[in-house]
Amino acid sequence: MLSGFGLRTFWAIVVVVVASIGVFAITRDVQGAIVAVVGGIAAALVAAGTGDEAPAPDDAAHTAPSVLDDVLDAIVAPVLLVQDGRVTLANRAARTLLGAHILGEDARVAIRHPAAAERLGTPGPIDGERPIELVGLGTRDQRWEMRLSEASDGQRIVHLVDQTGNYAAERMRIDFVANASHELRTPLASILGFIETLRDEAGEDADVRARFLKVMDDEARRMQRLVEDLISLSRIEAEKFRLPDSAVDLAQLVEDTREELADAAGDRGQDLVATIASDLPAVSGDRVQLSQMLHNLIGNAMKYGRAGTPVTIALKRDDAGMIRLSIRDEGDGIAAVHIPRLTERFYRADAGRSRSLGGTGLGLAIVKHIVERHRGRLDIASQVGVGTTVSVILPPSGVVAKGGVIKG
Secondary structure, rough: OOHHHHHHHHHHHHHHHHHHHHHHHHHOHHHHHHHHHHHHHHHHHHHHHOOOOOOHHHHHHHHHHHHHHHHHHHHOEEEEEEOOOEEEEEEEEHHHHOOHHHOOOHEEEEEEOOHHHHOOOOOOOOOOOOOOOEEOOOOOOEEEEEEEEOOOOOOEEEEEEOOOOOOOOOHHHHHHHHHHHHHHHHHHHHHHHHHHHHHHHHHOHHHHHHHHHHHHHHHHHHHHHHHHHHHHHHHHOOOOOHHHHOOOHHHHHHHHHHEEEEEEEEHHHHHHHEEEOOOOOEEEEOHHHHHHHHHHHHHHHHHHHHHOOOEEEEEOOOOOOOEEEEEEOOOOOOOOHHHOOOOOOOOOOOOHHHHOOOOOOOHHHHHHHHHHOOEEEEEEEEOOOOEEEEEEEEEEOOOOOOOOOOOO
């Protein structure tokens, strides 16, 4: 024979398991199933009072709210239970979002959104209705999706799903397409314009023709660089979850890249200074991608650092045993407001200067994705008038570091 505590535990487990299976079979959505379980628990705990072994009425009265509160508070998303238009239960996330005063309040007032109020005030079945988008609930920039489902005895479960991240991702996708189109259209329009001019009498002048052809060549190469960067970014993103497993001697790769860029940069190449610690372990990586990362970062430092000032490359092992690559320039620096967005596609702190130096606006986005694929960390620190330091922290072979963190 089960004790009162054991019996209550037994009933709670049975209710949760049965309700979970049924709801998941219908919705095929894990989070939605968890939310809908609340309704199943509410009904089953009332029915659990039958049988010789059932808890006493007073025990059941205290057990049901306790179990419901615990289940609700375990759900990360805001969830409310509404009966006769009023909020009867709300989990911790809902109380944080809407306020602790919502218990017992009219649900239309609690959520404070016209579209939500209209839906909550409509009687009758709600099965099959589409979720409602709520803008401005919580902070001004947050976007939520309100989902309703039927529970027992005319109760409704209100599930608020935070769609802010999804909306931001969609916004970035739209912006990316728009920016890519603009970046390609601008040089293309320039080339077409010069072609039209060369067809006229101006094309007969050898000097004019040579000057126009030079501009056309520059614009065509700019488009070529942009297309190559777009393809490169796409490939890196496609391989994001395929961990590279080749042993790469990063110290040798840094030295090879430094020599290559120094030879190609003329006098500016003399400003490249590298300090590489001895006996550094290899990293598990993709040599081609790590080389691309180094070319981007060192190339940026050479372009944006003031002429005649050193570009310092340091490679060492830090106190945590990670491999730390730091590249520092002595340029104009970057204002703090820009740093969190530097790895966004096509984001430029100084758009005009970036284009004049041949930048596509994708370099740091490519670097970020390479670092993330290698399970590393990217740090960016800058001071206006002093310069910028970009650091990449990578785990040696066999060690995993936290990835994708950007700091100003």
